[in-house]
Amino acid sequence: MKIAVVGAAGMVGSRVVDEAVSRGHDLVAVFRKEPAVAPPPGVIAVHGDANDPGHMSRLFAGTDAVVAASRPAPGHEDTAVRTTEALLTAAETAGTRILVVGGAAPLRNPGHPGRLVLDSPEYVPEPFRAIAAASAAQRCSLPECAEV
DSSP: OEEEEETTTSHHHHHHHHHHHHTTOEEEEEESSOOSSOOOTTOEEEEOOTTOHHHHHHHHTTOSEEEEOOOOOTTOGGGHHHHHHHHHHHHHHHTOEEEEOOOSTTSEETTEEEEEGGGOTTTSOGGGHHHHHHHHHHHTTSGGGGGO
């Protein structure tokens, strides 16, 4: 299977790359900027702007699946929804499936089902609220959000 991983240098993306390589998949690792560490042997490393659906759809051409594990830089959390929408458009244009990785913020709090994890300081301390809110907004940019 040929998989494109957007955000391949990040905490989640780098682990997805390593796991997929260990399972024998062909990988296209998409980086926002030059990676600090070289990807594993055999992985095709490319630069990509996740906010450019035209460019990304060309990178996704011929892939069986895309893993969107991108995350905005601190202070740019307001771009999460726009980036997710651009990646969804690019995957649709390329005719490939996409898995969008997000945080737990938009999930229901297990102890308080009427409250989201985002609204639960025991799960989301103040320093992480901006990225958690971006994760919740990102989730609501997906078609099935109406169910939440």
